[in-house]
Amino acid sequence: MSKDIRIKKGLDIKLIGDAAQTTTELLVSGIYVIKPDNFHGIIPKIVAKVGAEVKAGDTLFYDKSDSRILFASPVSGKIEEIVRGERRKVLAIKILADSKQEHINFGTQKASEMSSEEVKAKLLSSGCWPFVKQRPYDVVANPNQAPKAIFISGYDSAPLAADCDYVLNGKEDLLQEALTALAKLTKGKVHVSISESSKKSPFTNLKDVEIHKLFGPHPIGNVSTQIGQIDPINKGEVVWVVNPQDLLVIGELFLSGKFNIKRTIALAGSQFAKPSYVTVYPGMTIKNIISDNLNNDDTRIISGNVLSGTQVSLEGNLGYYDNQITAIPEGNDYELFGWTKPVFNKISPTRSLTFSWLNKKKKYDLNTNTNGEHRAFVVTGFYEKVFPLDIYPMQLLKSCMYQDLDEMEALGMYEVAPEDFALTEFVCISKQPHQEIIRKGLDLMLKEIG
Amino acid sequence: MGLKEKLHNFKEENKDKKWLPVFSAFHTFLYMPNDTTHRGTHIKAADDLKRTMNMVVLALIPALIFGMFNTGFQHYKAIGEAVDFLSWDSLSIGLIQVLPLVIVSYVVGLGVEFIFAIIKGHEVEEGYLVTGMLVPLIVPVDIPLWMLTVAVIFGVVIGKEVFGGTGMNILNPALTIRAFLFFSYPTWMSGDKVWVHGAVDRANEIIEGSNLDAISGETILGGLAQGNPVSHSISDMFFGFIPGSVGETSTFLILLAAIFLIYTKIGSWRIMVSAVLGALVMGLIFNGVIEAGILTEGSKFYALMSTEYWHHLLIGGLAFGIVFMATDPVTASQTNKGKWIYGFLIGFISIMIRVFNPAYPEGVMLAILLMNVFAPTIDHYVVQGNIKRRLKRNKVKKV
Numbered sequence: 001m002s003k004d005i006r007i008k009k010g011l012d013i014k015l016i017g018d019a020a021q022t023t024t025e026l027l028v029s030g031i032y033v034i035k036p037d038n039f040h041g042i043i044p045k046i047v048a049k050v051g052a053e054v055k056a057g058d059t060l061f062y063d064k065s066d067s068r069i070l071f072a073s074p075v076s077g078k079i080e081e082i083v084r085g086e087r088r089k090v091l092a093i094k095i096l097a098d099s100k101q102e103h104i105n106f107g108t109q110k111a112s113e114m115s116s117e118e119v120k121a122k123l124l125s126s127g128c129w130p131f132v133k134q135r136p137y138d139v140v141a142n143p144n145q146a147p148k149a150i151f152i153s154g155y156d157s158a159p160l161a162a163d164c165d166y167v168l169n170g171k172e173d174l175l176q177e178a179l180t181a182l183a184k185l186t187k188g189k190v191h192v193s194i195s196e197s198s199k200k201s202p203f204t205n206l207k208d209v210e211i212h213k214l215f216g217p218h219p220i221g222n223v224s225t226q227i228g229q230i231d232p233i234n235k236g237e238v239v240w241v242v243n244p245q246d247l248l249v250i251g252e253l254f255l256s257g258k259f260n261i262k263r264t265i266a267l268a269g270s271q272f273a274k275p276s277y278v279t280v281y282p283g284m285t286i287k288n289i290i291s292d293n294l295n296n297d298d299t300r301i302i303s304g305n306v307l308s309g310t311q312v313s314l315e316g317n318l319g320y321y322d323n324q325i326t327a328i329p330e331g332n333d334y335e336l337f338g339w340t341k342p343v344f345n346k347i348s349p350t351r352s353l354t355f356s357w358l359n360k361k362k363k364y365d366l367n368t369n370t371n372g373e374h375r376a377f378v379v380t381g382f383y384e385k386v387f388p389l390d391i392y393p394m395q396l397l398k399s400c401m402y403q404d405l406d407e408m409e410a411l412g413m414y415e416v417a418p419e420d421f422a423l424t425e426f427v428c429i430s431k432q433p434h435q436e437i438i439r440k441g442l443d444l445m446l447k448e449i450g
Numbered sequence: 451m452g453l454k455e456k457l458h459n460f461k462e463e464n465k466d467k468k469w470l471p472v473f474s475a476f477h478t479f480l481y482m483p484n485d486t487t488h489r490g491t492h493i494k495a496a497d498d499l500k501r502t503m504n505m506v507v508l509a510l511i512p513a514l515i516f517g518m519f520n521t522g523f524q525h526y527k528a529i530g531e532a533v534d535f536l537s538w539d540s541l542s543i544g545l546i547q548v549l550p551l552v553i554v555s556y557v558v559g560l561g562v563e564f565i566f567a568i569i570k571g572h573e574v575e576e577g578y579l580v581t582g583m584l585v586p587l588i589v590p591v592d593i594p595l596w597m598l599t600v601a602v603i604f605g606v607v608i609g610k611e612v613f614g615g616t617g618m619n620i621l622n623p624a625l626t627i628r629a630f631l632f633f634s635y636p637t638w639m640s641g642d643k644v645w646v647h648g649a650v651d652r653a654n655e656i657i658e659g660s661n662l663d664a665i666s667g668e669t670i671l672g673g674l675a676q677g678n679p680v681s682h683s684i685s686d687m688f689f690g691f692i693p694g695s696v697g698e699t700s701t702f703l704i705l706l707a708a709i710f711l712i713y714t715k716i717g718s719w720r721i722m723v724s725a726v727l728g729a730l731v732m733g734l735i736f737n738g739v740i741e742a743g744i745l746t747e748g749s750k751f752y753a754l755m756s757t758e759y760w761h762h763l764l765i766g767g768l769a770f771g772i773v774f775m776a777t778d779p780v781t782a783s784q785t786n787k788g789k790w791i792y793g794f795l796i797g798f799i800s801i802m803i804r805v806f807n808p809a810y811p812e813g814v815m816l817a818i819l820l821m822n823v824f825a826p827t828i829d830h831y832v833v834q835g836n837i838k839r840r841l842k843r844n845k846v847k848k849v
Contacts, residue, residue, distance in 0.1 A: 013493070159493075234844040306492045328493065331486055334454050338482025339500035346496035350715040352505040354496045368486040372498020373478065373573055376617030379502055380784040381718060390840075394784060395833055410837045427495045429502055430617070435490045 003212055005193065005229045007388040010217035011423055013159040013347060014363045015306065015328070019266035021166050023277040032075050032095045032283035033317040034060055039071065039130055040439075041139040041446065044090050048079050056281075057104035057127055057259030060093050068143060072127025074261050074281045076102040095283070103258040111181035111254045119184045123250065126259050130320070131246035132182075135227065135239050137446045138417035147240040149188035149231055152179075154203045154244050155195040155214055157221030158305040158422075162266035162324045164194075164244050167277070168202045174251030175244075176206050181254055182242065183208040193226045219388065224420045228389045233414050245323050263323060265289075269306075270365045271299040271327035280318060286325065287314040294327060300368045302326040307422035308435065331369025339372065346371065349382050349427040375430040386423040389415060393424050397434060400441030405448055408441055418442070454481060471567040475574035499616075503579045505716045509707035510583045510774065514552070516703055517696035518544025521591050524693050525647040528665040535691065547647050548696055551586035554595050555602055559585070562606040566615065577616030577623070577780070578606065584624035584774060587697025588767065588815075589631065590644040592651075597638065601630045621822045622781045625815055632815070640810050642668035642676075645693040669694050670765045671804065671812055674753045687764040698770040701763065708773045717777045720786060721793035725772040726763065728797025733759025736805055754805045762801055771814035772797065781822040785832040792828055796821050 036044040044061040048054065055076040063069040077097040085091045106126045111119060120143060123129045134141035141147070154164050168175065183190050193212040194201040203211060212230065214220045223241045233239055242250075245263045252260050261282055268275045273293050280289055286301060302309035303319040306326050310319055318325065341353070347364055348354030356362070383393040391412040399407040418435040425434035457477055464470055477483075478500070487494060522540030526533045533539040559582045560574075567574045585602065605627030610619040632639045643649045649667030656664055670680055670692055682692050690700025698704075711717030736755040739745055745752055763769055776782060776796050783792035796817050803813025 015493075232843060234840075236844075300486075300492055302492055308490075309492065311488065311492070326492075332484045334458065334481035334484050336454075336481055339478070339498060340504050343496045348496040350497050350502070350505075352497060352501050352714045352716055354501075356496070366493040368492050369482075369494070370485045370487055370498075371482065371494045371496050372500060373483060373485065375499045375573075375575060376615065378499055378577070378617045379716075379779045380782075381779075381786065381789075384786065390836065392785065392833055392836060395829075410840070411833070412836075412840060422491055426491045426493065427497075429495075429497050429499055431494065431498065433490045 003230060004196075005212050005214050005216075005220065005226055007216035007220055007225060007229075009385055009388040010219055011347075011349075011386045011427070012157070012217045013306075013366075013426070014361070015159045015269065016363045016365045017269040017272055017275045017327075018160060019162065019268040019275045019277055019324075021163070021277065023264055023279060025279045026284075026289065028075055028097045028099070028101055028281060030097065030285050030288045031080065031317075032073075032077070032097055032281060033285070034071070034074065034093045034095070034283050034320065035317075036061065036071075036090050036093075038320040039140055041137070041443065042069075042071075044071070046082060046090055046093075048073075048082065048093055050079050050082055052079050053077070054079060054095065055102045055104045056261075057106070059127060061090070063140070066143065068124045069129050069140060070124065070127045071130055072259055074283045076100075097281075103260055105257045106253060106259065108255065108257040111177055111184065114181075114184065116184045119181045122253065123181075126253050128250055128253055128259065131242055131249060133241045135224070135233055135241060135417065136414035137442050138419075139446065141240050142238075145238045147186045147188070147238050150182050150186050150190045150240045150242065151223050151227055151230075152190070152192045152209075152242050152244055152247065153221050153223045153226060154192050154201060155198065155221045156305075156323075157195075157214075157218035158307055159218070160266070160268035160324065160326055161221070161305055162264070162268075162277070165198055165201050167264045167266075167323070168244060168248070169200070170202070171248055171251075172202050172206065174248045174255065175202055176208075176251070177254045178242075178247035178249075178251035179206055179209050181250060182240075182247075186240070188231075191226065191230055193221075195221075216388075219420060219423060222417075222420055224415060224417055225388050228415060232390075235409065235414060237414075243321060243323070246321075265318070265322070266324040267293060267327070268324055269302075269327040271295050271329060282318050282320045282322070284318050285314075286312050286316050286318065289318065290314075290325060290327070298330045298332075299327050300330050302328070306366075307426065308419045329365065329367040331367030333369070335369075349385065370431050372429075372431055374432065377430050377432065379429050382427050382429065383424040386427055387420075389420065391415065393421065393434075397421070397424075397432070397437050400437050400444075403441075403444060405445060408445060409449075413441060413445060416442075457481065458484070468568055468571070471571070471573050472564050475564070475567070499576045500579075502716055503576045505714050506580045506711065506774070507583050509710050509717075510580075510587065510697065512703045513587060513697040513700060513707065513770070514548070514583070516690060516700050517587060518548045520544070520690060520699055521547050521647050521696065523691065524645075528646045528649065528667065528693075529652075530663075543647060547591050548586060550595055551589065551591075551593070551598060551696070552583070554598050555585040556582040558599050558602045559606050562603055562611070566611045570615075572615070575616035577610070580778075581606075581623045581627075585627055588624065588628050588695050588770070590639065591647050591696055592644060592649070593631070593638055597631060597635055601627045601634070604630045617780055619780055620826075621819055622775055622778050625775055625819050625822075628815055629819060632810075640672075640812075642666060642672055645669050645672070645695070667693065671754075674757060674765075677750070677753045679753075680757075684761070684764070687761070692765070695767060695770075698767040701769045704769045704773050711773065711777070717773065718779070718782065718789055718793075720789040721777050721782055721796075722772055724790045724793030725776055725797035725800075728794035728799075729762055729768060729772075729801050730759055730797070731794075732798045732801035733757075733762045736801070751805055762804070766804065766812050766814065768797075768800055768804075768814045771800070771818055775814075775818050776821075781825060783825045783828045783832075785829050787835075788825070788828040788832045791832075792821055792825055795824075
């Protein structure tokens with residue numbers, strides 16, 4: 001039975017530079033970089049050797065704690081370099097892509113004809129497993145655990161996010177195959193959520209899933225918000241989460257046997273001359289993706305969205321899970337009496353000579369200035385207004401800061417991911433790094449409790 | 451090279467100096483810093499702590515200016531000379547008496563903050579901007595400046611810095627300062643002399659043998675506690691033409707400030723509304739006791755107990771305390787449910803202390819300090835509710 005998910009608490013941050021719905025296909029070229037740090041909590045054991053030729057789908061490294069979890073090369077080419085940092089930690093694996101792409105064939109077999117174990121084995125051996133992430137802890141799923149349900153959010157409510165309906169348009173067969181495969185992995189249900197405003201969601205008519213409609217502001221598209229309303233995570237339970245764009249990879253694996261992680265990503269933000277969509281392989285160098293599309297140099301380029309993405313340079317690369325690149329102005333300038341003068345061009349949770357409450361539909365060109373200095377927690381009551389989970393956000397953050405595991409558990413740590421604290425971090429008057437605090441708290445729990 | 455670049459270069463050159471926080475404190479007042487985000491959200495909302503604190507200071511300014519006029523007005527009224535409220539005569543007395551309080555409060559308090567910032571190597575925090583403005587508004591106008599200095603040092607060091615600075619303190623610093631004054635120098639903080647400028651001096655002159663009339667420096671509450679009838683009209687009490695601490699007298703201006711703080715979303719309306727409710731309920735209970743005839747006119751509590759319940763909101767420091775002190779986010783309850791309980795008890799206990807403690811008929815200071823101490827306990831039980839719900843959800847599933 002499908003259930004509507006409605007929230008009132010939250011905040012839609014409207015920014016200038018929505019991606020226009022046209023897609024440019026980019027040729028495979030240059031260096032592709034895979035960073036083990038993109039897969040949080042994984043300790044890589046490197047298989048790849050410098051100078052070796054690899055095909056798309058060849059294993060580059062595996063997880064030390066579970067050697068079945070393989071991480072595959074996104075493209076075919078030659079391994080240029082393995083970059084190591086302190087204590088020989090692997091920072092990046094660089095692959096020079098061939099002009100002609102070759103994919104490893106993992107064999108075609110319909111997911112509907114396979115057993116649960118066979119599906120799991122195929123995902124693991126093909127390097128598709130890292131697309132399955134788990135809650136609690138927001139890390140790559142542990143294949144030994146049985147999830148009580150699998151969640152897919154078919155709507156990204158973050159600022160300037162890629163439009164799932166557009167990106168997945170016409171790929172229903174791949175989605176269906178992937179969902180059929182995933183349904184084999186859980187005794188529970190596969191939940192897919194779509195926006196209430198979606199006219200042509202590709203998920204609407206798919207089988208083996210339960211469709212939910214989403215009503216409300218961001219973070220309605222965050223999986224945690226949906227899990228919290230449909231089937232909250234209790235102690236000892238695990239749910240798995242897959243990004244909609246990664247369903248295409250899984251679908252293609254079962255239908256054609258290929259490991260093909262080509263995806264359509266949004267280029268969005270006020271600093272793009274032409275915000276639009278491009279198709280790329282993850283790991284591609286940013287410079288090659290956005291080439292001459294930028295308005296000026298004083299730009300923050302983000303792999304991901306403005307709330308939870310990673311800062312990258314032109315020489316950097318598209319993150320493994322990211323489906324958008326955002327470019328906004330840097331804010332590295334002083335502002336005369338900026339702390340007291342009336343503010344019209346920024347978003348504010350208050351009305352303290354700030355006027356974003358006047359026009360809720362206005363789009364802003366926000367920059368990266370912190371708008372003030374870091375302080376201890378002082379004011380209260382603002383986080384709760386943008387935080388729809390049945391959790392006390394400040395109390396949970398504080399319990400993470402003083403590392404009280406019992407309290408973290410009692411206050412609902414199993415139900416959150418760092419991205420859920422992006423809005424509280426955005427409105428935080430004390431400019432505290434909420435997502436980092438939560439990430440460290442989750443890591444501590446994973447280490448101590450497991 | 452403009453001022454902006456010069457200051458920036460100066461900051462960069464002196465990055466490792468211990469005194470840099472002092473420079474930064476002034477620098478950041480002139481220019482909002484050029485800090486950018488690195489991890490986490492790449493964009494941030496417009497508000498910071500300076501802006502937030504500034505809103506509270508703005509809300510206090512009308513009460514400060516009114517307090518200056520009222521200081522002079524009450525002084526002339528007490529010595530029997532008629533001057534207009536809005537006159538230079540009134541204001542000049544106010545300026546001479548009140549400005550030094552403001553200056554001492556800020557200079558001493560910020561001085562202590564600077565020293566701690568340098569010792570501990572952190573930025574100067576904004577909490578004292580509000581405290582420094584509150585302090586002159588909640589003391590008797592004739593308080594000797596050295597007393598204020600001692601109290602401010604005590605309040606900032608013991609009330610705040612030993613806990614770790616702004617955001618970490620348990621008690622409201624401004625009230626800690628006032629409580630220190632009250633218990634250390636009670637003759638300057640209560641009684642029938644201190645609340646009007648000149649009354650103490652006149653009393654001393656009379657003791658020394660001069661042949662002058664004494665000036666009454668009594669508040670309405672003080673009078674009621676002595677069993678004297680109220681000699682001021684309701685409108686005087688509401689608009690604030692009565693003796694009292696510098697900023698507490700005008701309920702009207704405090705009400706406007708409350709509306710401003712609620713509208714800007716800086717002050718907690720939950721605390722304000724529930725505290726008013728608490729005060730009204732306690733007032734009604736006392737009125738009921740009188741109506742039931744349990745206490746008669748002979749009782750020393752009669753005058754205050756029989757004061758009509760809603761008059762309590764107009765006299766004394768209750769309104770000021772509720773709007774500006776009880777809502778201090780650091781020392782108040784932090785959960786929304788907790789704020790209701792916390793506020794209600796502040797109003798309730800304020801009136802109770804007011805009636806039962808005739809020696810010091812002002813309960814709001816002690817009520818807020820008491821509830822400051824209990825705020826974490828209130829929050830604890832509110833949060834326990836959430837925790838229990840989570841545990842129950844798990845049990846229901848398992849069965």
